[in-house]
Amino acid sequence: MFEDEADAIRRSNATEHGLSAAVFSRDDFRARRVGQALRVGHVWLNTWGLGTQLMAGDPVKQSGYGSTAGAAAVQAYQHVKRYGTTQPRH
Numbered sequence: 695m696f697e698d699e700a701d702a703i704r705r706s707n708a709t710e711h712g713l714s715a716a717v718f719s720r721d722d723f724r725a726r727r728v729g730q731a732l733r734v735g736h737v738w739l740n741t742w743g744l745g746t747q748l749m750a751g752d753p754v755k756q757s758g759y760g761s762t763a764g765a766a767a768v769q770a771y772q773h774v775k776r777y778g779t780t781q782p783r784h
Contacts, residue, residue, distance in 0.1 A: 699724070703731045712754035716742040 696702040706715060714736035719725040722739070729737035733754050738744065 699728060703728060707731075707733045710755055714738070 696705055712732075712734040715729070715732045715734045716738040717725045717728045717732075718740055719728070725739045729739060735754055
């Protein structure tokens with residue numbers, strides 16, 4: 695357990711991993727404040743694991759591949775080409 699909010703943040707940030715965190719609190723402002731202070735790629739507030747594949751953000755510290763293995767990586771290698779023409783579509 696932890697002594698207070700600052701101790702919880704310090705303990706979390708002292709780990710070598712930073713993939714994700716879940717913050718549970720009755721106070722939404724406090725939960726957001728703590729979430730912003732955590733050095734992790736994903737933060738869930740009062741839940742855990744929702745929309746993992748769709749969430750933007752990279753793991754930090756020694757956690758995973760980050761942007762090199764997710765949807766952001768695929769988009770980085772794609773090139774969108776747009777065409778303009780006055781010709782009708784066939």
